[in-house]
Amino acid sequence: MPEGHVIHRLAGTYTDRFGGRVTSVTSPQGRFAASAKLLDGSVFEAAEAFGKHLFLGFGDAGWVRVHLGLYGKVAFAEGPGGAAVGQVRLRVSTSDGHADLRGPAACELIGEAEREAVLDRLGPDPLRADADPERAWRRISRSRTSIAALLMNQEVVAGVGNIYRAEVLFRHGVDPYREGRNVTRDEWDAMWADLVVLMRAGVGAARIDTVREEHTPEAMGRPPRVDDHGGEVYVYRRASMPCLVCGTPVAQADLAARNLFWCPSCQEA
The missing domain is CATH 1.10.8.50 (Helicase, Ruva Protein; domain 3)
Structure with a gap:
């Protein structure tokens, strides 16, 4: 299972590639399709990591909470992406790049209150400036x-x-x-x-x-x-x-x- 440094690195890459931009959000596999439809066309504000949880922020549209678990992986590539290869749960893309999430243990659209509830259950993260x-x-x-x-x-x-x-x-x-x-x-x-x-x-x-x-x-x-x-x-x-x-x-x-x-x-x- 990926450790916290991997999740923080992913958060940085998501933010660098998509931060402040209008994004296309899809679920080629279909398991996240309803939530992806709500997010499609939204501005990707920033990604954040806390422990082994990755939060993809879409402003008022909410957060996508991702936990990679044992088998989850994210692949970044150039271009908007053609037909998805494999079971892609979530694709975030713009005209010049995309990110495909496969096999996560969790991938759900949540609101701020639900995000805070997740954070409240976690201990301090050594990689966060606000860690106690x-x-x-x-x-x-x-x-x-x-x-x-x-x-x-x-x-x-x-x-x-x-x-x-x-x-x-x-x-x-x-x-x-x-x-x-x-x-x-x-x-x-x-x-x-x-x-x-x-x-x-x-x-x-x-x-x-x-x-x-x-x-x-x-x-x-x-x-x-x-x-x-x-x-x-x-x-x-x-x-x-x-x-x-x-x-x-x-x-x-x-x-x-x-x-x-x-x-x-x-x-x-």
């Missing part, structure tokens, strides 16, 4: 739930997924199974600040890189990582491989139906 990490800390500091599970809970922190979760815990030497109430305030402040930096870098680079300069392939004389997710990481999807810092084999376990990765030495319980 204190809100997350209040939940974490009282919880008996593991910090690894809390970081994946979108009501605690919005936008963090499996990769950023594993990597930020490693970078700060925090055992993923430690209860939230046993995480210190200094540790939380450091992890939050790190998430802000790492996720912003992810928006710019369109990939997740979390290794420090001294652990890059060039610095260590090792081959670059080859993985569908791209990017240089410490523990994510490196099970049984040696830790880049201490050489201990990276561990893997199931936690809340998601794969968890950590170094048993660098993140000692």
